[in-house]
Amino acid sequence: MKLGLMAGLLVGKVAVARAQEAAPPMPLVVGAYAQSSFIMAHTPAIRHLVNSHPTGFEINLQRQTTGGADWHGWYKFPKLGLALVYYDFHNPTLGYAFAASPYISKTFSRNARHDLSFRLGAGLAYLTNPYDQQTNHKNSIASSAINATLQMRLEYDRAITPHLGLLVGLGLNHYSNGATSRPNFGVNLPTLLLGLNYHQQRPTTFVNTFAAAPTEVGHNFVNLSTSIGFVQRNAGDHTKYLVNSVTAAVGRRVNRKSNLLLGVEGFYDRSLTANLNDTTRAGVTKPDVKKAGVFVGHELLFGRLAFVSHLGFYVYAPYKSSTPYYERLGLKYHFTDLLFGAVDLKIHRGAADVIEFKAGVKL
Structure with a gap:
């Protein structure tokens, strides 16, 4: 019994020493x-x-x-x-x-x-x-x-x-x-x-194989962000229309590799206003082109970099210009523990809607 306990302690010490070894x-x-x-x-x-x-x-x-x-x-x-x-x-x-x-x-x-x-x-x-x-x-x-x-x-x-x-x-x-x-x-x-x-070298020597989980695991956080993007309506209209969004999300670090998020966001796509101006008869009230949505998301973490995937549903969309749901894929980078930037592709049923350039804070 004592021999087994000593062997376990020795293995543990070796693992710790190896984890602290310089790469x-x-x-x-x-x-x-x-x-x-x-x-x-x-x-x-x-x-x-x-x-x-x-x-x-x-x-x-x-x-x-x-x-x-x-x-x-x-x-x-x-x-x-x-x-x-x-x-x-x-x-x-x-x-x-x-x-x-x-x-x-x-x-x-x-x-x-x-x-x-x-x-x-x-x-x-x-x-x-x-x-x-x-x-x-x-x-x-x-x-x-x-x-x-x-x-x-x-x-x-x-x-x-x-x-x-x-x-x-x-x-x-x-x-x-x-x-x-x-x-x-x-x-x-x-x-x-x-x-x-x-x-250059094969096979490769690896260290820190059993690195401990970060202290953020199990902790909640809040993300606040805004984005801009530009879209063109069609080949005949060469105007680049501005698209804005604002997002608020709550998240949780669930393990070493993943964050889960739940959020709300609003969108203002000015190309939709141009569409309405072209198609709505004079004197007819035009619907609001602004949209609001809720989404669930996942972040796959690689240090300060994350691969982002979202699935959202519009809860406010008086002007029915797209599917009732949207997807988002992107890359996010934390410049500091507080500030981050991201480049996202927002999608409707497999078709690109807009590339979003995002800046935000994590609280």
Whole structure:
């Protein structure tokens, strides 16, 4: 009995000492991948553009986390990286795409010979041939050169030498401007990729595997925020209409990785006023275009960064311009314990409504 107790205490002391061990430098991984894709016809409005098979090339730079922050161990030591992507749509209407996407890659299975992981990234893309009413009116995918890009990917890296790995992957690349300009049906590119990774160090040494849960777990908080965004009604109206929102939410840190939220918010989209002015007969009372909603939300936490997802329902919407519900996906960053910023995409039934640039406080 005493022997077992002493062994338990010894294991506990070793674990504590290891948790307090300084993290080694994060090894660098450099990759180069060829990509082959097709354009998904997610709406009839782009079917005339799905007659080509885009191909691309990616340069990838990433760091393998080693335990320098507590959340590294909570997520089984993910990789942090930057993907630089080039695409040739092989279609003169669409031209070429250049994108840069910071990302995080979560490993499911890892040893000295292989790594199976899932990547999620978001960034900016430049499309060379956006819609133009006079010269490129067939491009219903994107009406602006600058677009947001989202990247999801399942990857398998197999060691072929101590420093070189063969990578195969299956992913999805998405480009859209979030209705800032129209037309904006966006493009989805299911992608098969093949390439090589150079590993500075393999296998990697990890520390702080059993980092303690933060003191915020089980505590409640309040978020207050406001946002701005801009939308275009249609291709014939080039005005960028201002969209505002204000939000108040209560939240709770439920575990190491997650916050849950419940909130209320109000919206004022000035493009709806323009719609009413165009469609309402003189002398007819116009409904209020302002809207109010309630939402439930989740924040997946990576240190000061969080991936945000909300599902909301309009409780006040006299002007029925959309579905009675909305979704929101975004990235949130805490500059301090009090101040945060976020970039969100608000969605109605899979269609972008507005990109929101948000600032707020956590109390």
